[in-house]
Amino acid sequence: MISCLNQDKGFSLVEVIVSMLLLVTVGGGLAGLYFTSVKAHEVHKERQQALLLAENELEQIRGNKSIITDLFPGHTVASRVGNSETHTLSGYERRIVLEFYVEPYALFAITVRVEMAKSHPLNVGTKMIVDYSD
Amino acid sequence: MKWVNQNNGAALIFAIFVILLLTIITGILAGALNNEVKLRLTTEERAVAKYLAEAGIEHGMFAIVTHPSYFTAPSAINGLTRTSQVHHHQTAIGTYQVEITFANNKFSIVSTGTTIPGPGIRVKEMKVMAVMDYSGAILEWKEIYD
Numbered sequence: 001m002i003s004c005l006n007q008d009k010g011f012s013l014v015e016v017i018v019s020m021l022l023l024v025t026v027g028g029g030l031a032g033l034y035f036t037s038v039k040a041h042e043v044h045k046e047r048q049q050a051l052l053l054a055e056n057e058l059e060q061i062r063g064n065k066s067i068i069t070d071l072f073p074g075h076t077v078a079s080r081v082g083n084s085e086t087h088t089l090s091g092y093e094r095r096i097v098l099e100f101y102v103e104p105y106a107l108f109a110i111t112v113r114v115e116m117a118k119s120h121p122l123n124v125g126t127k128m129i130v131d132y133s134d
Numbered sequence: 135m136k137w138v139n140q141n142n143g144a145a146l147i148f149a150i151f152v153i154l155l156l157t158i159i160t161g162i163l164a165g166a167l168n169n170e171v172k173l174r175l176t177t178e179e180r181a182v183a184k185y186l187a188e189a190g191i192e193h194g195m196f197a198i199v200t201h202p203s204y205f206t207a208p209s210a211i212n213g214l215t216r217t218s219q220v221h222h223h224q225t226a227i228g229t230y231q232v233e234i235t236f237a238n239n240k241f242s243i244v245s246t247g248t249t250i251p252g253p254g255i256r257v258k259e260m261k262v263m264a265v266m267d268y269s270g271a272i273l274e275w276k277e278i279y280d
Contacts, residue, residue: 011145019149026156033160037167044174047254051181058185095222102200107193111222120253124182125220125227127189129196 043119050092050114054124057094057112065130068108072098074132077106091115104133179249179258182228184277186247187262189220190230191275194243195266198234208268212236226250240273241266 011019061067071085077098084097092114100107111125193216203210216232228249235242243264251257265274 015143015145019145022149022153026153026160030156030160030163033163033167037163037170040167040171040174044170047174047178051178055181093222100196100200102196105196105200107196109189109220111220111227113222113225122178123222123225123227124185125189125222126185127192127220129192129199 039118046116046118047122050116050122051124053092054112054114054122057092058110058124058126061096061110062126062128065128068096068128068130069132071096072106072108077101077132078103099127104131106130106132175254175256176258179255180260182255183247183249183258183260184262186220186228186230186249187245187260187277188247190216190218190232190245190247191243191262191264193218193230194232194234194241194245195264195270197232198241198243198266199270208239208241209236211241225252239268241268244278 072080072083078101080098081101082098084095086093086095092112095109095111095113097109097111098106099109106129108128108130109125110128111123114122114124116122194214197214197216198204198211201208201211201214212235214234216234217229219229220227228247230245230247232243232245235244243266244261245263246259246261249255249258261278261280263274263276263278264272266272
């Protein structure tokens with residue numbers, strides 16, 4: 001070991017160049033992976049927040065039918081089949097469409113579109129039956 | 135044995151060893167990243183598909199309570215199906231298929247929601263079942279996993 005350290009023979013230039021090239025290639029790949037991971041995490045966080053926002057909006061309407069009956073009052077609902085109400089709120093758009101009405105029941109489609117800065121918009125939608133005789 | 139005592143090519147061997155190590159670490163990290171992306175996609179698609187399936191349940195309930203035979207001969211509703219889509223303006227979010235069965239004075243509504251593939255979303259199916267009694271009360275509402 002000592003004799004190895006004492007000798008003045010080093011690595012050849014070709015060896016060092018090849019080694020450096022391989023290290024740079026793998027190191028570059030690792031760095032790329034790191035940045036991809038950071039970006040994926042940011043997108044994931046944004047989409048998770050968007051999903052929560054859309055779910056909250058849909059559940060709020062489901063739990064409070066007056067949001068719908070205020071937009072489509074009982075005395076106008078029969079004549080408004082096919083009509084929609086679109087509301088643009090901070091960062092998202094909510095749309096309520098009256099699809100069918102057979103007195104006293106109406107079927108509404110409720111959709112939410114959340115715009116995102118780092119990825120594609122998220123669209124979530126469901127339907128809800130509303131009993132106007134209540 | 136002469137080659138053992140010389141150190142020509144040692145840097146290359148060392149570099150290959152380090153690269154092997156880095157490749158293993160990169161592979162593990164890439165696998166973890168891939169899992170995170172898949173998990174994110176699945177969570178989102180499941181939520182969208184579940185809301186589509188629930189849209190089908192609501193449509194099924196609407197079909198039952200507005201059926202002309204609901205009060206007179208509810209058994210006529212047995213086997214009723216409904217298929218529809220959910221859109222946000224022109225963007226199709228997904229479809230649902232509903233099957234209604236009537237037995238023991240109870241309506242069983244099974245709905246399958248399917249997402250339509252688009253940017254950042256793949257095809258995903260979710261099934262929801264609801265049981266409604268003759269008075270219109272919901273007795274059961276659950277997700278079904280095949």
